[in-house]
Amino acid sequence: MARKSALKRTLVTFFVALVTFALFSTFFNPTTVTNSSSKLDDTAFSLNSAKTASVFRLKSNSFGGNSLVKVYVYDLPTRFTYGVIEQHSLARGGRPVDDVTTLKYPGHQHMSEWYLYSDLMRPQSERVGSPVARVSDPEEADLFFVPFFSSLSLIVNPIRPPGTTDASEKPVYSDDENQDALVEWLEQQEYWERNYGRDHVFVASDPNALHRVIDRVKSSVLLVSDFGRLRPDQGSIIKDVVIPYSHRIRVYDGDVGLDNRNTLLFFMGNRYRKEGGKIRDILFQILENEKDVIVKHGAQSRESRRVASQGMHTSKFCLHPAGDTPSACRLFDAIVSLCIPVIVSDNIELPFEDTIDYRKTAIFVETAAAIRPGYLVSALRAVTPDRILEYQKELEEVKRYFQYGEPDGTVNEIWRQVSKKLPLIKLMINREKRLVRMDSDCSCLCTNRTAISSNL
Known part of the structure; x- marks a missing residue:
């Protein structure tokens, strides 16, 4: 009897430990996975208890194994959405x-x-694989999307050559005024004030987008191309999401291989840039007379895109020097061309690095080394054909992440990245509600010198 009692206690202890382990694993399982079964269903442990299995399934659903993050889209006044398109036209x-x-x-x-924006406005039935769902009731929302076309607003007034217009003439449209009006509108909204805008999402892809009001929205999640124009208290990899530029050239639809890639290195873009982009002029001077290397100065135009498509599709490597800020659209044009990016930008941040190992898809060269005459070309000539094919195969695998029009491409991946910010957002919201808010410059996870707020 003593042996049976001891055996029974041992089995009960093992059973409780097993269930505790399963619940613990479920709780910390990522909450944004869609289109796949709960990982608990594939557990290596074989359980005979139907009751225990049902507990597993219950917890998986409760803690979000397949749950969608709920997003409320603000119905902004037209001036901030289609009104910007109209003014641009x-x-x-x-x-x-x-x-x-x-x-x-x-x-x-x-x-x-x-x-x-257009993705969220589609019926949910058409948004296959998306980790977020649009809700009509803001009380249900985890996040709030602010669909201000900030990058388009920035370029409504076309750049005019010097001397073509009266310098004193005021443009009809003002991006600055629209930014101010947007934030004034938001500050009147209950859900903005409720959590200080932390659970709000803005797209600011152009490095100058939202420049006038950035300090008023910096607590929100910013979708940016890089952090080149943002101070550390305005944006960071912790709270924000790095997103790719929309590629502007034709996607390469050929096979992996070297038969039609006779150019060693290709680049086409503005030669003269400001700030970190000054590296471009130096690289032009070093590379423009090299054999099997094509570097061309060219601005965005239909003809330039045609030439760039042809050049990238027939080159082994594509140069990506820093622009005015660390990133530029040429990188993503190269990826969808299966042209191995050669990145010369020491401070670049890249999209989706929790999913993509860029060391397998690109070559990184420090600026100091790249501007040594002969270094870059010699290093690229030393890359073997087999290694080039390996790079191309990896690019083929990941290029869908950089195609906004693909059904499960860039848009879904951006929403996955945004969804992963939700635990941090909730942490900061709850934390701030118990603290005396004294540090106005702490937009992210940084040392907070405030004191605990009393509930009395």
Whole structure:
């Protein structure tokens, strides 16, 4: 009897430990996975108890094994959405229309704001694989999406060559005024004030987007191309999401291989840039006379994109020097061309690095080494054909992450990245509610010198 009692206690202890382990694992399982079964269903432990298995399934659903993050899309005044498209059209000679929602968003490298907005406006049944779901009731929302077309707003007024217009003439449209008006509108909204905007999401792909009001929205999740124009208290990899530029050249639809790639290294873009982009002029001087290397100066235009497509599709390597900020659209053009990116940008941040190991898809060269005459070309010539094919195969695997129009491409991956910020957002919201708010410059996880707030 003593042996049976001891055996019974041992089995009960083992059973309780097993269930505790399973519940613990479920709790810490990522909450944004979709289109796949709960990992608990594939557990290596074989359990005979149907009751225990049902507990596993219950906890998996409760803690979000397949749950969608709920997003509320603000119904902004038209001036911040389709009104920006209308103003962009009018500034370029377009005619007024009765219904601005019929206007087409213009193509440019910062189109992410349009793709994300239009994705959320589609019926949920068409949003296959998305980790977020749009809700109509803000009380149900985990996150709030602010669909201001900030990058398009920045370029509404076209750049005019010097001497073509009266310098004193005030443009009809003001991006600064629209930014101010947007934040004033938001600050009147209950859900903005409730959590200080921390659970709100803005797209600011152009490095200068939202420049006027960035300090008023810096606690929110910012979707940015890089942090080149942001101070550490305004943006960081911890609270924000790095997103790719929208590629502007034709996607390469050929096979992996070297037969049609006779150019060693290709680059086409603006030669003269400000700040960190000054490296471009130096690289031009070093590379422009090298054999099997093509470097061309060219701005965005239909013809430039055609030439760039041809050049990237027939080159083994594509140069990616820093622009005015660390990143530029050429990187993503290269990826969808299966042209191995050669990144010369010491401070670059890259999209989706928890999913993509860029060491397998790109070559990184320190700026100091790249500007040594002969170094870059010699290093690239030393890469074996087999190694080039390995890079190309990896690029083929990941290029869907950089195609906004793909059904399970860039848009879904951005939403996955945003969803992963939710635990941090909730942590900061709850934390701030118990603290005396004294540090106005702490937008992210940094040392907070405030004191505990009394509930009395």
